[in-house]
Amino acid sequence: MKRYQNIPDSPFTPAFGKAPQEVIGRxxxxxxxxxxxxxxxxxxxxxxxxxxxxxxxxxxxxxxxxxxxxxxxxxxxxxxxxxxxxxxxxxxxxxxxxYQDQRMLPKIKNLTLTVSGLVAVRFEHQKTEVPFSQAIxxxxxxxxxxxxxxxxxxxxxxxxxxxxxxxxxxxxxxxxxxxxxxxxxxxxxxxxxxxxxxxxxxxxxxxxxxxxxxxxxTTPLDQDQVATMYYQTFQTADIPISQPLATAMAQASQGYPYLVQLLGSYIWSQVKLDHRPPSLPEALANAEADLERTVYDLISHDLTQSGKEMLVALTTVRGFVQAEDLVSRIHQTKGQIKAILADLDNLGVIECVDHDFYWLALPFFKAYILKNFTE
Ligand SMILES: Nc1ncnc2c1ncn2[C@@H]1O[C@H](COP(=O)(O)OP(=O)(O)OP(=O)(O)O)[C@@H](O)[C@H]1O
Ligand SMILES: [Mg+2]
Missing domain, CATH: 3.40.50.300 (P-loop containing nucleotide triphosphate hydrolases)
Structure with a gap:
């Protein structure tokens, strides 16, 4: 237990909009x-x-x-x-x-929203308001x-x-x-x-x-780079994780940035807070629950009934799918199927590659669909 003392705070950032300490790729x-x-x-x-x-x-x-x-x-x-x-x-x-930082005039006196929703600006030295573009x-x-x-x-x-x-x-x-x-x-x-x-x-x-x-x-992060980041991050903090565990974590993350942070963060707390050997299955189960709560539940609100049905249909095929592959699985025309797929892509729920090949890119999303969108 002693060797785990003085481990610094987690460098992982499992929160949206929170920049990671180490940015992978990009x-x-x-x-x-x-x-x-x-x-x-x-x-x-x-x-x-x-x-x-x-x-x-x-x-x-x-x-x-x-x-x-x-x-x-x-x-x-x-x-x-x-x-x-x-x-x-x-x-x-x-x-x-x-302006204030530079102690410069003219200072902007006030901003008002006009009826059309645009902003009008008044500088201190001016009597009349000027439109947004002119102010800039x-x-x-x-x-x-x-x-x-x-x-x-x-x-x-x-x-x-x-x-x-x-x-x-x-x-x-x-x-x-x-x-x-x-x-x-x-x-x-x-x-x-x-x-x-x-x-x-x-x-x-x-x-x-x-x-x-x-x-x-955005594309998934490179899994080799993710594995290297895990290994080095834990190494630097003197927390022993093996190369194979780092690789397994990276594979499990599927290169999905948010999951990369979640897994790192759970493994970190198992070792640091709970003082026990890292368990990837447990970290994955925790991460899955987080993903459901913070991403998939939110996404569900934006889905239409036909969108949900389409997602269920998508779980029955492996890998990439084209609209024609779904005609036999869903009671819609090819044109309608294309439109629903495009909507799902627009919401960032599925990924489109090469214009008309789709797949369920989000980790654990298949399980979520089956759990929540089927009776
Ligand atoms: N290049 C990266 N390397 C490592 N971690 C990353 C990288 N990019 C993002 N992350 C992590 O992934 C999570 C999601 O990142 P971010 O908030 O930038 O996504 P987003 O696309 O803006 O999501 P949203 O559509 O919900 O706004 C954060 O926890 C962030 O720290
Ligand atoms: Mg964002």
Missing amino acids: SQIQDHLAFAVDHPNSQYTKTLITGVRGGGKTTILDQFEKSAQDEADLFVISTTAGKAKSLAEQILGQISQF TTFMDDFQMQGQPNLAPNKLIITVDEGQADLLGLRAIGTAFQQWQRHNYNVMIIVAGLPSLTSKIGQDKALSFLSRSARYR
């Missing part, structure tokens, strides 16, 4: 984003990140924001849609803070963000997480963004959210600024 997207910071013609100047729940979208934004914050010429405004404050209010709030233009002028990038002007970076939760806000940003780009302002925008964003963007003219954006969809 170097390619980070490289592209970093490149775009210095190269305004890069398509990553506008980037859309989508993926299933718990797939690691917020973590990608977070990692990028952290690296950008170290650079003095970058202004990062980080927002999350669907919160009490609208996107525009969050953006203007952070801009207001910049003023900000960018004050902080010299216009001009040739090789003359090193400052750059504004706006990130929007959970983009699907406020399409109205996204439209306002999109409309303004297009104007800024036309006038050579140095601005970059990264939007993250559920896959439904992709289809929304296709249908909505005001969101078309994102239709020419770079796209990134």
